[in-house]
Amino acid sequence: MNLPLRHPAVAGRFYPQDRETLRGDVEAFLSTGEVSKPALGCVAPHAGYIYSGAVAGAVYSALIVPRRCLVLCPNHTGKGRPLAIISEGAWETPLGSVPIDAALAGALRKQFPLLTEDTEAHLSEHAIEVQLPFLLRRNPQITFVPIALGTGQFEILEKLGNAVADVLRQHAEAVLIVASSDMNHYENDRITREKDHQAIEQMLAMDARGLFDVVMREQISMCGFGPTVVMLTAAKRLGATSAELVAYATSGDVSGDREAVVGYAGVVVR
Numbered sequence: 001m002n003l004p005l006r007h008p009a010v011a012g013r014f015y016p017q018d019r020e021t022l023r024g025d026v027e028a029f030l031s032t033g034e035v036s037k038p039a040l041g042c043v044a045p046h047a048g049y050i051y052s053g054a055v056a057g058a059v060y061s062a063l064i065v066p067r068r069c070l071v072l073c074p075n076h077t078g079k080g081r082p083l084a085i086i087s088e089g090a091w092e093t094p095l096g097s098v099p100i101d102a103a104l105a106g107a108l109r110k111q112f113p114l115l116t117e118d119t120e121a122h123l124s125e126h127a128i129e130v131q132l133p134f135l136l137r138r139n140p141q142i143t144f145v146p147i148a149l150g151t152g153q154f155e156i157l158e159k160l161g162n163a164v165a166d167v168l169r170q171h172a173e174a175v176l177i178v179a180s181s182d183m184n185h186y187e188n189d190r191i192t193r194e195k196d197h198q199a200i201e202q203m204l205a206m207d208a209r210g211l212f213d214v215v216m217r218e219q220i221s222m223c224g225f226g227p228t229v230v231m232l233t234a235a236k237r238l239g240a241t242s243a244e245l246v247a248y249a250t251s252g253d254v255s256g257d258r259e260a261v262v263g264y265a266g267v268v269v270r
Contacts (some may be wrong), residue, residue, distance in 0.1 A: 002034035029057025072227035073127035075150035080121025161233025181224020183263030
């Protein structure tokens with residue numbers, strides 16, 4: 001049986017399409033000197049590598065990537081279902097194909113039936129795709145489950161986080177939960193840093209509800225707050241005791257334009 005293969009949507013735009021160029025760039029971003037330790041979850045940015053690659057590299061350098069990963073992202077395109085999972089096949093990258101963990105995906109769908117099998121939400125979405133070269137370089141044997149979230153309802157996100165924890169608790173093998181997210185968008189650098197650090201404060205406290213509330217109250221345009229709420233909820237239920245900010249930057253650090261920036265935070269939860 002031929003299983004579905006998702007082809008890259010943003011290779012050559014968000015990151016290099018050429019295999020060797022991409023390999024070199026990712027390895028350069030991973031050369032941070034961070035000490036790799038096991039982790040339950042993380043927040044990693046998903047912009048073009050020229051802007052956010054250094055922050056993503058710091059995240060993936062600081063943690064040990066196990067064979068199995070759950071990668072959650074926001075739905076930027078508005079296509080497909082609000083809780084979209086893909087349960088079989090593989091995703092192609094210039095560094096090789098990454099198989100979907102069908103067993104883990106099936107267990108998640110059984111535990112949380114609101115998850116819907118849906119390729120449309122993932123077809124043009126970049127926020128998981130850009131994580132895969134980093135994950136693949138850190139562990140060439142990885143399998144993963146992709147979930148795109150198009151809902152901002154806290155109760156649903158919390159329930160999904162609890163379901164993720166219930167499923168992962170039943171697995172003896174470690175599973176890394178990746179929340180793909182950029183931070184505040186298109187305000188000036190000063191405002192963005194102020195807003196982002198309010199959100200980061202809640203992430204470091206591992207307070208999923210606090211993160212949701214501050215994002216809503218302060219109008220922080222953190223695109224992946226939903227995936228981060230899910231990750232924090234699950235990690236805390238799985239026994240996480242600490243969260244660390246390993247890197248922070250804005251696009252202005254690269255472009256020099258401080259009038260309209262995007263923030264990038266790298267957080268590791270253990």
